[in-house]
Amino acid sequence: xxxxxxxxxxxxxxxxxxxxxxxxxxxxxxxxxxxxxxxxxxxxxxxxxxxxxxxxxxxxxxxxxxxxxxxxxxxxxxxxxxxxxxxxxxxxxxxxxxxxxxxxxxxxxxxxxxxxxxxxxxxxxxxxxxxxxxxxxxxxxxxxxxxxxxxxxxxxxx
Amino acid sequence: xxxxxxxxxxxxxxxxxxxxxxxxxxxxxxxxxxxxxxxxxxxxxxxxxxxxxxxxxxxxxxxxxxxxxxxxxxxxxxxxxxxxxxxxxxxxxxxxxxxxxxxxxxxxxxxxxxxxxxxxxxxxxxxxxxxxxxxxxxxxxxxxxxxxxxxxxxxxxxxxxxxxxxxxxxxxxxxxxxxxxxxxxxxxxxxxxxxxxxxxxxxxxxxxxxxxxxxxxxxxxxxxxxxxxxxxxxxxxxxxxxxxxxxxxxxxxxxxxxxxxxxxxxxxxxxxxxxxxxxxxxxxxxxxxxxxxxxxxxxxxxxxxxxxxxxxxxxxxxxxxxxxxxxxxxxxxxxxxxxxxxxxxxxxxxxxxx
Ligand code: SF4
Ligand code: SF4
Numbered sequence: 111x112x113x114x115x116x117x118x119x120x121x122x123x124x125x126x127x128x129x130x131x132x133x134x135x136x137x138x139x140x141x142x143x144x145x146x147x148x149x150x151x152x153x154x155x156x157x158x159x160x161x162x163x164x165x166x167x168x169x170x171x172x173x174x175x176x177x178x179x180x181x182x183x184x185x186x187x188x189x190x191x192x193x194x195x196x197x198x199x200x201x202x203x204x205x206x207x208x209x210x211x212x213x214x215x216x217x218x219x220x221x222x223x224x225x226x227x228x229x230x231x232x233x234x235x236x237x238x239x240x241x242x243x244x245x246x247x248x249x250x251x252x253x254x255x256x257x258x259x260x261x262x263x264x265x266x267x268x
Numbered sequence: 269x270x271x272x273x274x275x276x277x278x279x280x281x282x283x284x285x286x287x288x289x290x291x292x293x294x295x296x297x298x299x300x301x302x303x304x305x306x307x308x309x310x311x312x313x314x315x316x317x318x319x320x321x322x323x324x325x326x327x328x329x330x331x332x333x334x335x336x337x338x339x340x341x342x343x344x345x346x347x348x349x350x351x352x353x354x355x356x357x358x359x360x361x362x363x364x365x366x367x368x369x370x371x372x373x374x375x376x377x378x379x380x381x382x383x384x385x386x387x388x389x390x391x392x393x394x395x396x397x398x399x400x401x402x403x404x405x406x407x408x409x410x411x412x413x414x415x416x417x418x419x420x421x422x423x424x425x426x427x428x429x430x431x432x433x434x435x436x437x438x439x440x441x442x443x444x445x446x447x448x449x450x451x452x453x454x455x456x457x458x459x460x461x462x463x464x465x466x467x468x469x470x471x472x473x474x475x476x477x478x479x480x481x482x483x484x485x486x487x488x489x490x491x492x493x494x495x496x497x498x499x500x501x502x503x504x505x506x507x508x509x510x511x512x513x514x515x516x517x518x519x520x521x522x523x524x525x526x527x528x529x530x531x532x533x534x535x536x537x538x539x540x541x542x543x544x545x546x547x548x549x550x551x552x553x554x555x556x557x558x559x560x561x562x563x564x565x566x567x568x569x570x571x572x573x574x575x576x577x578x579x580x581x582x583x584x585x586x587x588x589x590x591x592x593x594x595x596x597x598x599x600x601x602x603x604x605x606x607x608x609x610x611x612x613x614x615x616x617x618x619x620x621x622x
Contacts, residue, residue: 131581144330
């Protein structure tokens with residue numbers, strides 16, 4: 111008698127499926143995941159985990175957390191990051207110390223693999239959610255991530 | 269052509285008064301053909317748009333809404349684009365058959381469209397074997413598909429065409445038998461009379477249980493006839509490229525595409541006519557205005573079209589063996605038993621009549 115129970119189960123499972131999609135159909139107006147992009151440029155907010163570009167956050171006193179250890183430069187498979195460093199005098203100890211001059215990031219070569227962010231021991235760099243990266247001149251894609259005149263946040267190295 | 273709608277009647281009289289009879293009837297036939305071509309293209313384009321919007325809503329998307337109000341002109345723009353595209357072909361294709369195939373497909377669906385009553389007397393070709401004609405014509409379309417797949421000299425196209433042949437030949441049987449079940453009640457094959465019979469209640473009510481079973485079988489087999497998902501093995505994008513129309517481009521591709529949607533409309537229209545009273549309004553509320561019949565007919569048909577779209581965006585594609593099992597082991601025996609039940613119902617006068 112499995113013949114008839116097969117038919118019964120077949121119809122039942124098909125109706126279950128149709129109920130699910132039917133519910134989607136009715137709620138699609140509110141739940142639509144499509145973003146009508148250029149129209150909602152002002153309100154569109156990307157998800158936190160979206161990988162748009164690598165950024166280096168600075169605090170109010172223009173301080174960043176990058177020690178200039180160059181681990182990210184080594185980790186990057188594409189040579190996207192170039193760290194131009196310098197030696198300066200540490201005010202507290204008076205010793206010579208490595209510090210970054212320019213953190214150069216070539217967005218055009220970045221594959222958004224995230225290795226640099228994983229490897230950074232001081233969490234100096236992270237993902238930015240900007241996605242409007244098209245420019246007319248590719249030189250505009252080479253960025254210096256540390257702000258001019260910025261310095262290392264105290265206490266990061268401890 | 270019986271024309272009680274006053275406009276068509278006036279044109280008919282005017283034509284026959286100004287010209288000799290032979291010329292007038294030829295002119296009239298041409299006019300009707302043009303009107304039906306118009307219906308064909310407008311309905312096809314509208315259905316494509318409807319499919320895309322409905323599919324989008326099922327998938328929590330928005331769908332085309334940029335060209336024209338709410339995307340109404342989107343498919344028109346697509347058709348214009350396809351018109352302007354180059355017609356490519358394969359070098360070793362059988363040129364004659366390759367070019368002939370799309371016309372087989374659209375001509376068969378146009379011929380099927382001709383016998384469907386849109387409303388009282390809006391009916392190009394009211395023959396007394398209407399249903400039989402529909403069943404016969406709907407199997408000609410598959411020849412176009414087979415020709416297209418065979419002549420384009422492409423193995424994916426050939427596999428797609430062969431699958432389509434297998435599928436259509438099998439499911440043809442269920443379509444025919446489920447319609448025959450209903451013919452047992454109506455006692456006629458003529459579509460206009462089938463609608464007349466339903467003035468005492470739609471056939472799905474008159475025939476109650478066997479009619480509902482027949483309706484379910486008809487919808488399943490009809491979906492298979494039109495090669496739509498979950499029975500879209502003839503096209504199976506993930507397996508065969510585009511199936512039988514892999515090698516077609518431009519307008520010839522558009523013919524296949526439009527014909528597929530018109531076939532869906534035809535299946536839904538047959539179901540609406542045979543099971544849901546065609547252009548009859550529910551409880552006869554607008555019986556005095558025959559023109560509103562078009563509205564009721566389209567409302568019923570589009571509801572059924574929506575049902576088929578719902579199937580398409582819910583169910584996964586069947587395998588070939590599952591497809592044949594479904595037809596030969598389930599639908600066909602159920603259908604045969606159903607005919608006997610229906611015969612008993614009609615014989616014992618168990619139909620529900622208002
Ligand atoms: S995300 Fe990957 S490619 Fe981009 S800078 Fe970091 S390590 Fe290099
Ligand atoms: S960003 Fe991080 S890993 Fe890269 S140099 Fe600065 S501290 Fe080192």
